[in-house]
Amino acid sequence: MNHSEDKGRKALFQIQPMYASRDEWEALAVREDLAYEILELAMPPALNDPERYRNCEEWYLKSDRVSSVHGSFIDVNPGSGDLKQQALSRERCMESCLMARRLGAKNVIFHSSCFPFLRGGYLDFWAGSCAEFYDKLTEDVDLNLYIENSPDVDPMPIKELMSRITDRRVRVCLDIGHVNYSLASLEQWFEELHDWIAYLHLSDNSGMYDSHLALGEGTVDWEKADRLWRDLDTPMPITIETSSVGLAEQSIAFLREYHYFQL
Secondary structure (H helix, E strand, C coil): CCCHHHHCCCEEEEECCCHHHHHHHHHHHHHHCCEEEECHHHCHHHHCCHHHHHHHHHHHHHHCCEEEEECCCCCCCCCCCCHHHHHHHHHHHHHHHHHHHHCCCCEEEEECCCCCCCCCHHHHHHHHHHHHHHHHHHHHHCCEEEEECCCCCCCHHHHHHHCCCCCCCEEEEEEHHHHHCCCCCHHHHHHHHCCCEEEEEECECCCCCCCCECCCCCCCCHHHHHHHHHHHCCCEEEEECCCCHHHHHHHHHHHHHHCHHHC
């Protein structure tokens, strides 16, 4: 396929389709020349149903649009101090990477997983353990890994993690919607993680929950987000995260109307 980045854009634009409404998602992808970031294979309905998982995976493979995979994230913490939980989490991460390779994806996104209200020794252990794991994982699977802010209330845990990472294929996926319900400003997130941001997730909310509203329907300051992104001056994948085709279409129209993110 001709990815969006081939049109001179500074971003490879992606959506997160769902198998149940695959024809509608595919029509949108063809019309707008969008790639896929797969999310549903990391969700419990597919993870816990082998037949459903196989059907989804087969369709994504045939689509020839998969550029990124959202790794498993439900209760996953590869830096857990509980070694049994850590081992299971790392197994899930590896499964996500192997699935990405089967589907021809180059990128895998993992949630940061750091408990947000503990620092000190807890944060030191988590950051060191995760850094060692991600460095080895990306070497083993030869993929780009992106660590996404999710439960994080400020940039410190991810900054501590990234300061320990040695492989430049491990970078940050900044989720603008998650920033909106954090305790730190959008400017602070970009400033603290500036050197590592190489991927964006776009969704909107009211500042309370990760509700994945259409862009422009919540309280995210998209003008500011666009300006801070442009200041990075780095080509990157950008995923529009919505739960339906209609909301994705609405979000695309919003970005295009205001010329945000060069869509």
